Amino acid sequence: MSLLVEAESLHFTYAQSLPWQKQAAEPSWIIDGVSLAVEAGTTLGVVGESGSGKSTLVRLLCGLLAPGKGEIRFGGRGTGEWLERDAREFRRRNQMVFQSPASSFDPRMSIFRSLQEPARAIERRVPSRQEVTGWLERVGLGPEVLDRYPHQLSGGQLQRLAVARALSLGPKLLYADEPTSALDVSVQAKVLNLLMDLGLTLVLVTHDLAVVGRICETMIVMKSGKIVETGATADVLANPRTDYTRKLIEAADATSLF
Numbered sequence: 409m410s411l412l413v414e415a416e417s418l419h420f421t422y423a424q425s426l427p428w429q430k431q432a433a434e435p436s437w438i439i440d441g442v443s444l445a446v447e448a449g450t451t452l453g454v455v456g457e458s459g460s461g462k463s464t465l466v467r468l469l470c471g472l473l474a475p476g477k478g479e480i481r482f483g484g485r486g487t488g489e490w491l492e493r494d495a496r497e498f499r500r501r502n503q504m505v506f507q508s509p510a511s512s513f514d515p516r517m518s519i520f521r522s523l524q525e526p527a528r529a530i531e532r533r534v535p536s537r538q539e540v541t542g543w544l545e546r547v548g549l550g551p552e553v554l555d556r557y558p559h560q561l562s563g564g565q566l567q568r569l570a571v572a573r574a575l576s577l578g579p580k581l582l583y584a585d586e587p588t589s590a591l592d593v594s595v596q597a598k599v600l601n602l603l604m605d606l607g608l609t610l611v612l613v614t615h616d617l618a619v620v621g622r623i624c625e626t627m628i629v630m631k632s633g634k635i636v637e638t639g640a641t642a643d644v645l646a647n648p649r650t651d652y653t654r655k656l657i658e659a660a661d662a663t664s665l666f
């Protein structure tokens with residue numbers, strides 16, 4: 409077993425006090441003592457009510473935010489050190505797909521230009537049309553989308569393009585924050601199947617417990633910035649230990665589309 413990501417006692421708050429303001433002795437934490445580990449090659453599901461801190465946690469894990477307290481290690485090395493010494497390599501290995509496909513793309517850039525962006529920024533090179541077309545094949549799209557602009561594509565096509573772009577540099581780990589919530593059911597299934605088939609390490613934030621049951625080996629349940637339940641997905645779903653998780657499962661059963 410090799411752990412790709414480990415987080416220990418993470419704390420984070422968005423409130424930044426100004427230097428001349430007195431620092432509160434203990435701020436109210438948005439992420440409040442979260443510890444977790446993700447084994448290489450597995451999928452971790454992150455669930456919990458709206459506002460419980462799922463997106464914030466993901467932004468911390470992939471280095472877009474810095475924790476107030478606690479430590480994150482990627483491949484055994486602290487993310488602070490990664491970002492100081494090898495930021496580009498860290499970015500190359502950690503990629504993200506966000507909830508809203510439309511806002512993941514610059515409206516003024518063609519799809520071709522948008523897909524070239526990570527290679528330009530991180531590897532300082534300009535990938536050819538042929539190379540980019542190859543990335544599209546993985547997500548089931550043809551080269552005709554390359555000269556279009558984001559507003560000329562559907563949400564499902566854009567989300568698949570966001571996945572193609574995230575995969576373009578061969579990441580070790582993909583963070584997907586509700587990647588399908590803006591999509592209709594048939595397209596949801598396509599994007600999920602795509603994520604499942606990647607064989608990558610995946611951290612998936614979702615409201616949909618049926619999806620967690622299908623594709624995540626382990627899961628965490630968040631509430632008010634804390635992990636209230638964690639373990640093998642089958643165990644958590646079969647024997648929830650908290651009322652909170654039980655309610656999430658009941659709500660999912662009522663609305664499940666699977």
Ligand SMILES: Nc1ncnc2c1ncn2[C@@H]1O[C@H](COP(=O)(O)OP(=O)(O)OP(=O)(O)O)[C@@H](O)[C@H]1O
Nearest residue numbers: 422423438456457458459460461462463464465630
């Ligand atoms: N940029 C920000 N500045 C200040 N507060 C924020 C910011 N982003 C999120 N928050 C607050 O942090 C808390 C956690 O938000 P977060 O977006 O992580 O929740 P979430 O679990 O992803 O919710 P959802 O399921 O609705 O996406 C919320 O109370 C939210 O209002």
Ligand SMILES: [Mg+2]
Nearest residue numbers: 462463464585
């Ligand atoms: Mg969120």
